[in-house]
Amino acid sequence: xxxxxxxxxxxxxxxxxxxxxxxxxxxxxxxxxxxxxxxxxxxxxxxxxxxxxxxxxxxxxxxxxxxxxxxxxxxxxxxxxxxxxxxx
Amino acid sequence: xxxxxxxxxxxxxxxxxxxxxxxxxxxxxxxxxxxxxxxxxxxxxxxxxxxxxxxxxxxxxxxxxxxxxxxxxxxxxxxxxxxxxxxxxxxxxxxxxxxxxxxxxxxxxxxxxxxxxxxxxxxxxxxxxxxxxxxxxxxxxxxxxxxxxxxxxxxxxxxxxxxxxxxxxxxxxxxxxxxxxxxxxxxxxxxxxxxxxxxxxxxxxxxxxxxxxxxxxxxxxxxxxxxxxxxxxxxxxxxxxxxxxxxxxxxxxxxxxxxxxxxxxxxxxxxxxxxxxxxxxxxxxxxxxxxxxxxxxxxxxxxxxxxxxxxxxxxxxxxxxxxxxxxxxxxxxxxxxxxxxxxxxxxxxxxxxxxxxxxxxxxxxxxxxxxxxxxxxxxxxxxxxxxxxxxxxxxxxxxxxxxxxxxxxxxxxxxxxxxxxxxxxxxxxxxxxxxxxxxxxxxxxxxxxxxxxxxxxxxxxxxxxx
Amino acid sequence: xxxxxxxxxxxxxxxxxxxxxxxxxxxxxxxxxxxxxxxxxxxxxxxxxxxxxxxxxxxxxxxxxxxxxxxxxxxxxxxxxxxxxxxxxxxxxxxxxxxxxxxxxxxxxxxxxxxxxxxxxxxxxxxxxxxxxxxxxxxxxxxxxxxxxxxxxxxxxxxxxxxxxxxxxxxxxxxxxxxxxxxxxxxxxxxxxxxxxxxxxxxxxxxxxxxxxxxxxxxxxxxxxxxxxxxxxxxxxxxxxxxxxxxxxxxxxxxxxxxxxxxxxxxxxxxxxxxxxx
Numbered sequence: 001x002x003x004x005x006x007x008x009x010x011x012x013x014x015x016x017x018x019x020x021x022x023x024x025x026x027x028x029x030x031x032x033x034x035x036x037x038x039x040x041x042x043x044x045x046x047x048x049x050x051x052x053x054x055x056x057x058x059x060x061x062x063x064x065x066x067x068x069x070x071x072x073x074x075x076x077x078x079x080x081x082x083x084x085x086x087x088x
Numbered sequence: 089x090x091x092x093x094x095x096x097x098x099x100x101x102x103x104x105x106x107x108x109x110x111x112x113x114x115x116x117x118x119x120x121x122x123x124x125x126x127x128x129x130x131x132x133x134x135x136x137x138x139x140x141x142x143x144x145x146x147x148x149x150x151x152x153x154x155x156x157x158x159x160x161x162x163x164x165x166x167x168x169x170x171x172x173x174x175x176x177x178x179x180x181x182x183x184x185x186x187x188x189x190x191x192x193x194x195x196x197x198x199x200x201x202x203x204x205x206x207x208x209x210x211x212x213x214x215x216x217x218x219x220x221x222x223x224x225x226x227x228x229x230x231x232x233x234x235x236x237x238x239x240x241x242x243x244x245x246x247x248x249x250x251x252x253x254x255x256x257x258x259x260x261x262x263x264x265x266x267x268x269x270x271x272x273x274x275x276x277x278x279x280x281x282x283x284x285x286x287x288x289x290x291x292x293x294x295x296x297x298x299x300x301x302x303x304x305x306x307x308x309x310x311x312x313x314x315x316x317x318x319x320x321x322x323x324x325x326x327x328x329x330x331x332x333x334x335x336x337x338x339x340x341x342x343x344x345x346x347x348x349x350x351x352x353x354x355x356x357x358x359x360x361x362x363x364x365x366x367x368x369x370x371x372x373x374x375x376x377x378x379x380x381x382x383x384x385x386x387x388x389x390x391x392x393x394x395x396x397x398x399x400x401x402x403x404x405x406x407x408x409x410x411x412x413x414x415x416x417x418x419x420x421x422x423x424x425x426x427x428x429x430x431x432x433x434x435x436x437x438x439x440x441x442x443x444x445x446x447x448x449x450x451x452x453x454x455x456x457x458x459x460x461x462x463x464x465x466x467x468x469x470x471x472x473x474x475x476x477x478x479x480x481x482x483x484x485x486x487x488x489x490x491x492x493x494x495x496x497x498x499x500x501x502x503x504x505x506x507x508x509x510x511x512x513x514x515x516x517x518x519x520x521x522x523x524x525x526x527x528x529x530x531x532x533x534x535x536x537x538x539x540x541x542x543x544x545x546x547x548x549x550x551x552x553x554x
Numbered sequence: 555x556x557x558x559x560x561x562x563x564x565x566x567x568x569x570x571x572x573x574x575x576x577x578x579x580x581x582x583x584x585x586x587x588x589x590x591x592x593x594x595x596x597x598x599x600x601x602x603x604x605x606x607x608x609x610x611x612x613x614x615x616x617x618x619x620x621x622x623x624x625x626x627x628x629x630x631x632x633x634x635x636x637x638x639x640x641x642x643x644x645x646x647x648x649x650x651x652x653x654x655x656x657x658x659x660x661x662x663x664x665x666x667x668x669x670x671x672x673x674x675x676x677x678x679x680x681x682x683x684x685x686x687x688x689x690x691x692x693x694x695x696x697x698x699x700x701x702x703x704x705x706x707x708x709x710x711x712x713x714x715x716x717x718x719x720x721x722x723x724x725x726x727x728x729x730x731x732x733x734x735x736x737x738x739x740x741x742x743x744x745x746x747x748x749x750x751x752x753x754x755x756x757x758x759x760x761x762x763x764x765x766x767x768x769x770x771x772x773x774x775x776x777x778x779x780x781x782x783x784x785x786x787x788x789x790x791x792x793x794x795x796x797x798x799x800x801x802x803x804x805x806x807x808x809x810x811x812x813x814x815x816x817x818x819x820x821x822x823x824x825x826x827x828x829x830x831x832x
Contacts, residue, residue, distance in 0.1 A: 006596070012461045012568040032462045034432060035526035064461020066522055068607050069567040072599040079595065292743070294768035298575050301772070461568075486575040506829055522571065522608075 001084055006077040007065075014065040016077045021057040024048060030062035043067045047074045056081065090220040092254070092271045096130060099248065099272045107137040108163065109207040112244060114237035115145035115169075116212070116224060116372065120282025123212040123250050123274070128152030131161070138163040142206055144195060144236040144393075145438070148172025149282065157181075166204060168192055168236075169438035178536055179434050179553040187537030187550055189428060189474075192236065192371070193397025193404065193444035194542035199239035200394065203544065209244035211237050212277050213263065216251040220268030221261040224373075224390070225383040227253035229277035232352075232373025232382045234262045238392030241267055252277045262390045288353045288374045290332055291325030298486040299455050300329035302507070303413065306482060306489055308337070309505055310498065312411050312451060315343050319365075320350040320406070320445055321413040323374045326455045330413050331355050338364040349396065349405050350441055352388070357381040360388060369405045371396040371441075397444035399542045404448070406441075412449035414442055416456045416483075418470040421512055423477030423492045425454060426470040428539060431463075431529055433471065433553040443475040444542050451481045451498065458485035464519035464526065466512060471529070473539060473548040483512060490515050555824060556580040556614060557778035558771050559644075559670075559695070559735055559764040563588040564597030564617070570604050573613070576768035577775070579828075580614040582644050585631050586621070594620070594627060598634035605638045616670060618644040622655045632665065642668035642692055647700075650681050653688055660690065668692035670735065674700040679719045682726035693733025694723045695764055699740060709740070711747050713754060724759040736763040739770060752777040780825045788818035788825075 004018040014030075028040055044058055047070075058074070065073070093099040111131070113124045124143060129152045131139060139162050146153060146167055154173050156162050166188040170178075178187055190198060198204040213234065214227035224234040229252055241247050241263050249263070250272045291297065303326075307313060313334065321327035332355060338345065345365040348356050352370040354377035359365045361381075368388045373379045381388045397406050406412075417436065418426040425446070428438050446452040456465050465485075481498060483490040490512035491498050502509055510518075532551045539548040556579030562569045564583045573581045589597045601617065617635050620627035622645070635643070645656060648671030656669065669690045673679055674697030686694055698709060698716045707715045720736070727734035736755035739748045748770055752763050756777040763774045780788075791814060794805055801812045825831045 010566070010568060012571065013566075032526075034529065036462055036524065038527055039524050064463065065567060066462060066571060067524065068603040069571075069600060072596070072603040075603075076596050076599050292769065294576055295572055297769050298577065301577075486572070 004077050004081045004084060006080065007073040009061060009063055012064050012066070012069065014060055014062040014070055014073055016073050017059040018077050018081045019057045019059070021055060024054050025057045027057070027059045028062065029060065030064075032062070032064050039067065040070060043070045044074060047071050047078070051075070051078045053078055053081075089218050090265070090268055090271050092218070092273060094273050096126065096272065099270060100130060100134075102270065103208060103246065103248075105134060105136055108140070109136070110140040110142060110205050112142035112204075112206045112209045112240045113144070114211065114234065114240065115143060115147060116231040116234055116236065117229065117278050117283045119147045119149045120229075120278040120280060121147070121149065121212065122276060122278035123210065124150050125152035126274070127210045128156055132156050132159060135161070137161050140205075141165045141167075142204055142240075143167050144192075145440070146170035146172070146174045150174055162186070164188065166190060166195075166198075167438065168195055169440050171436050175435035178550075182534075182536030182550075182552050184535055185537060189438050189537065189539045189550070191397070191439040191443045191540075191542040192393050192441045193399055193406075194540060194544065195236075196239045196393035196396075196398040197400050197542065198544070199243040200398065201400070204243075206240065206244040208246045208248060209237075209240035211241055211247060211249050211263070213249045213251045214277065215253045215255060215258065216249050216271055217255050217258040217261075217265075219257070220249060220263070220265030220271060221258045222249055222251070222263035222265070222268075223258055223261045225260070225262075225379065227251070229253070229280060229283060230379050230383075231283050232379040233370040233390040235371030235391055235396060236393050238263065239394055248272055250274060250277070284374075284376050284379070288323040288328065289325060290328045290355070293325070295457055295486045296326045297329060299457065299484055300326050300333060302486070302489060303330045303453055303455050303484045304333040304337070305507055306484060307334070307411060307453070309507060310451065310501060313337055313341070313343060316346045317410045318347045318349070318408055319345055319411045320348060320409055320449070322415060323351050323353055324415050324455075327413040327415065328353065328355055330455065335359050335364060347405070349409060350445065352378040352381075354378065357385070357388065360385060369396065397441055397448075397542070399444070399447070406445050406448040409445060409449040411451055411453065412445040413453050413455055414446060416454045416465060418465060418467050419454060419456070419480070419483055419512075420467045420470045420477070421516065423480040423483070423512065424470045424473045425475045425477070425480055426472045428474045429472040429550070431467070431471045433533065433551050435550070439474045439539070443479065446475045446479040447542065452479060453482045453484060454480060455484050458487045458515060458519045459523055462523045464516065464523050466516040466519060472550065476541070476547060483515065485515060487518050488515050555733065555761060557762050557828065558774045559616070559762060560768060560771055561588065561618070561738065561764065561766050564601050565589050565593045567600060570600060571608075574610050576771055578613075578765075578768070578771045579762075580616060580641070582616045582618050582764070584618045586618050586646050594630070598631065602634055602638065605640070609639060614641040616640060616642050616644050618646060621645065621647040622652045622659070623647065629659070632659070632663065636663065636665050640667070642670060644670045644672060644695065646672045646697070647674060647678070648672055648685060649675065649678050650684055653685060653690070657688075657690060670695050670733070672697040673719065673723055674698075676701070676704055679722050682722050683729065686726035686730045686732050691732060693735055693761075694727050695735040696720060696723050696737040698737035711750060713751065720755065720758050720760070727761075728759060733762060734760045736760040738764045738766045740766065742767045742769070745773060748773050749777070775828065779828050779830045780821050784821060785825050785831065788821045791815060791818040792822065
């Protein structure tokens with residue numbers, strides 16, 4: 001299965017890449033990591049939990065996206081990931 | 089007649105060089121400057137140690153200074169502004185007490201009062217005559233005003249002018265030549281494309297436009313646009329947008345301003361040529377239009393940093409300034425402003441004239457987005473104080489305006505205003521409503537230097553990043 | 555009643571989260587033309603997530619959904635937004651037939667959003683009156699770019715090519731007390747052109763103008779706000795009515811009665827809302 005890539009590297013946005021993984025792993029690169037790294041990680045964990053997803057690697061390249069945008073981008077990525085997984 | 093050299097080696101043979109000496113440069117050629125590199129590289133090759141450097145600013149292209157730092161040949165750097173590789177080197181490897189950040193006015197004061205002791209000033213001068221008179225307004229490397237170099241010329245023990253345009257005699261000059269000791273003629277002072285910064289354009293970003301509109305409305309409500317008023321704005325996109333709005337107001341109301349000061353751009357020149365302002369006091373030209381204008385418009389006057397902003401000069405221009413529009417990287421609940429570092433000790437600039445003009449202007453305005461992406465600009469405490477909060481009067485963002493509570497007079501004037509005026513704490517809360525509260529920042533590391541206010545007071549400490 | 559309707563792309567966080575700083579009276583979050591086909595779901599999710607967290611009292615929010623002939627997109631858009639706290643939807647490529655489909659869908663799904671229909675085909679211009687009359691329609695918005703394509707002509711600053719459409723929309727809307735919203739001016743940096751275009755539309759009787767760039771809002775407000783003279787006149791009428799405690803009197807030789815007084819009051823209310831009263 002190909003990685004799922006969603007979002008953009010524009011200011012206030014983020015690019016999220018999902019790849020299959022045995023367990024949940026999260027990598028965050030953010031221009032606001034020092035100030036908001038924990039908050040970003042929390043949104044990602046909550047969103048994964050909400051969708052009951054436990055077997056992906058989440059790679060976030062963040063350009064200062066607010067929580068709602070990270071949540072929406074990840075939700076979109078998860079939907080695509082699921083439909084790709086169903087097809088294959 | 090001054091001694092004229094056509095070869096760097098011949099010049100250096102005549103100079104007294106020693107470990108611990110102080111040398112100075114100006115930054116009017118900005119990123120196009122080849123001479124600061126030429127001279128500092130020569131000092132590197134001659135293996136001079138414990139140098140004290142006094143560049144008025146350091147730009148990303150100044151790699152010669154980086155070489156000296158890496159070779160441990162520098163004792164201290166005293167400057168008004170730095171960014172790029174030299175700034176990054178300081179943030180990583182800066183030694184204790186190796187960096188002093190001054191203001192433009194403070195630098196002039198420190199030269200005059202003997203605090204900045206300079207043995208040789210290397211003054212890049214786009215046009216020089218045989219008497220050592222010099223002008224920045226002409227020549228293939230013209231940069232306009234030489235304002236930041238004038239005190240170097242008057243107060244350094246030895247003064248060397250460096251030019252790529254030697255003429256027989258100059259009628260109009262900014263440096264009178266009396267204190268000049270030698271002239272070095274080179275092929276080229278640098279890359280003309282880098283001399284003009286090219287970054288001075290009006291913002292069209294809708295958030296920036298909103299901030300500028302809020303600023304213009306506030307300035308109007310405060311009744312500051314009246315015949316004979318004076319104004320200074322930086323070259324930032326939002327500041328220039330405010331300048332453009334004021335131009336429209338002056339036209340509509342048929343008002344003439346007395347002067348604009350500081351860094352001058354096309355937008356200021358247009359207003360001079362349209363008769364909307366009587367005089368431009370130019371300490372630094374930001375673009376080609378300003379450079380052309382200073383050569384042809386008699387009311388576009390080049391002034392020295394001393395005449396511009398030295399706090400101990402009773403005739404300084406900015407003493408009469410009504411309005412100044414400035415930016416901020418961070419501002420805190422006490423209105424202290426940081427334009428020197430980011431929140432994590434990376435050095436990104438410096439005061440320039442920020443503190444000078446904020447202190448002297450009748451009303452100082454900070455224009456900035458409330459948030460840059462997810463970063464709230466208002467902090468509980470700024471990482472580095474560039475300008476003390478007591479000198480900052482109004483903060484204008486896209487989501488509201490805060491007035492420094494010290495300015496009872498302004499608050500009284502604005503008490504019935506329709507503008508969205510709130511406390512700075514409320515503005516910070518508005519930002520956090522979107523961004524969330526930031527985590528606490530990392531602890532300070534090794535101290536590397538200080539921020540000196542224009543009167544010589546140390547107002548903050550600079551630290552390494554790692 | 556708004557003076558300005560500003561389109562914001564639904565899939566650009568930087569614009570979305572600033573939608574309240576641009577001073578527009580109404581915002582139209584766009585899921586249609588400014589969102590690429592593979593980004594439609596992104597726009598829905600971003601808008602949903604944003605509007606669930608942030609609420610705007612002072613601002614009327616609309617969403618431009620995809621047109622009803624693209625059934626899957628349209629229905630997915632509606633499912634995504636039906637629970638959101640918005641003022642209404644903007645429906646592209648409206649015709650009577652399209653409106654019937656939407657009407658049936660809204661009945662089925664129990665959706666009550668008012669609709670601003672975009673008149674952007676020759677058929678829609680001809681049907682404008684009946685469209686305006688429809689109970690779900692709040693206003694008509696001219697989409698001149700698509701319309702001129704269908705007409706086989708080009709848009710000019712002179713705007714002769716859309717004069718009939720503009721007038722037709724104004725008449726249809728006014729006949730049924732609906733809003734008449736003029737087409738956006740598409741040359742983003744041409745402020746002088748925008749001023750000419752906005753003034754012309756205001757003179758024809760449009761109540762508002764749409765825009766595709768935030769920097770156009772200020773100029774639009776200038777031409778669509780009650781004028782100083784109109785405000786002054788309305789103030790005099792209301793004051794005189796109060797003074798005489800009468801709803802029927804003569805002022806400067808002309809007769810003033812209840813509809814005139816009500817109109818004056820409504821104008822002052824709008825002027826106050828827009829901050830142009832004083």
